[in-house]
Amino acid sequence: MRRVIVKAPTEAHNLDKKGALKLSYRILILATILVFIAGTYNIISFISGLTGSAISPILNKDEATGDWSIIFNGNPMNKGFLDISLSFEITVLDVTGQVVATNSTTLLMRVGSSQTLSLSLEIPSEMVPEGNIEEARGLLEMKMSIRELGGLLGLTQIMRVGSGVQ
Amino acid sequence: MKIKTRTIIFAIFALLLLTILPIILTIYVPQEFFRGISMMIGTDLSSLLSEIEVYGVFVTIFIILNGMYEKTTRIGLGVSIAYKLFSLLGLIYGLSLGKIENLGVAVLGSSGGGASNVVMLDLRIFVVLATVITALMIIHTVIEYRETTLTMQSSQKANKASP
Numbered sequence A: 001m002r003r004v005i006v007k008a009p010t011e012a013h014n015l016d017k018k019g020a021l022k023l024s025y026r027i028l029i030l031a032t033i034l035v036f037i038a039g040t041y042n043i044i045s046f047i048s049g050l051t052g053s054a055i056s057p058i059l060n061k062d063e064a065t066g067d068w069s070i071i072f073n074g075n076p077m078n079k080g081f082l083d084i085s086l087s088f089e090i091t092v093l094d095v096t097g098q099v100v101a102t103n104s105t106t107l108l109m110r111v112g113s114s115q116t117l118s119l120s121l122e123i124p125s126e127m128v129p130e131g132n133i134e135e136a137r138g139l140l141e142m143k144m145s146i147r148e149l150g151g152l153l154g155l156t157q158i159m160r161v162g163s164g165v166q
Numbered sequence B: 001m002k003i004k005t006r007t008i009i010f011a012i013f014a015l016l017l018l019t020i021l022p023i024i025l026t027i028y029v030p031q032e033f034f035r036g037i038s039m040m041i042g043t044d045l046s047s048l049l050s051e052i053e054v055y056g057v058f059v060t061i062f063i064i065l066n067g068m069y070e071k072t073t074r075i076g077l078g079v080s081i082a083y084k085l086f087s088l089l090g091l092i093y094g095l096s097l098g099k100i101e102n103l104g105v106a107v108l109g110s111s112g113g114g115a116s117n118v119v120m121l122d123l124r125i126f127v128v129l130a131t132v133i134t135a136l137m138i139i140h141t142v143i144e145y146r147e148t149t150l151t152m153q154s155s156q157k158a159n160k161a162s163p
Helices: A011-052 B005-028 B031-041 B045-068 B074-095 B124-161
Strands: A056-061 A068-074 A084-093 A099-109 A117-123 A138-148 A153-163 B105-112 B115-122
Touching: A011 A138, A011 A153, A011 B124, A068 A084, A084 A117, A099 A117, B005 B045, B031 B045, B031 B105, B045 B074, B074 B124
Parallel strands: none
Antiparallel strands: A056 A068, A068 A117, A084 A099, A084 A138, A138 A153, A153 B115, B105 B115
16 A cells, blocks of 8 residues: 655745745846846947937839838847847828828847848828928828847837828 | 834935935926926926825835834734835836836827827836735745744743643
8 A cells, every 4th residue: 555645844844935935036136137237228229229320211202103102221230138129110191190101120130230121101192282292291100119038128119200180 | 112223224215215305306406407307208207206205205104114013923914015015016106107007118208399209118027027026025924924923822832831
């Protein structure tokens, strides 16, 4: 017959459990502080790298159709020490807030790597009544999302420029 | 009931940092500066400082109470748990830049002249980690309390048994 030995909890066992619990939360506190410092520093490093390679728009008009295209080009570089996922979304809205054109891209940027970012938007001629896009009423929305540590930590920036839209 | 010197030092430090310093800032820093910063970040800095002042008073009270009562007493256990939960709330409040309902998403932004710029810092991972840490700390406190009460009870029984 098999004998089952059940050990009664002793004070030493309790102390071990208590000690392990104390150690685990102290390690977690330390890890949290380290992740906070490392994550924040990495995002700041990446943003400082972005300012050196500004994402600039180029406007083009197709003379035959009258359609406009906006091309955003950039060459961001990850100067940090953690991989970063960079999402970039551009949307053009009309005066009523309806989406005229939208495009987005996501880049996975390894440490020290540089990637080419290129986004283009096609705006139909009927959305530009005067034929001059710079005088057209509407709104340009740029959304940039920087994620790191597998998407656990991040920063999102939404910029809106334009007029005539509530 | 005796208050330890360490508790008094911590309480004074918390009061100075979280209550006295914000009061001094609101008195001596020009209001135009606060208005400018508030417009830039999209949060009323003056009201944020007022809330931090109140938080500082509560933290000081909790530090004193925590130092006054032994963790082995029922009141001490209650105060210790309440202090830990209050600290967690304070951390979430800080990470969310005064908007506790955002649960760790700090929103900074400004708008004007048909343009707006909003920056959202997603710090929810720290809220999760802080909640786990607080839970572990509370469990530790409860185990400590139970252990002490059990030891006390067994020693009382032993005392009664011996003539």
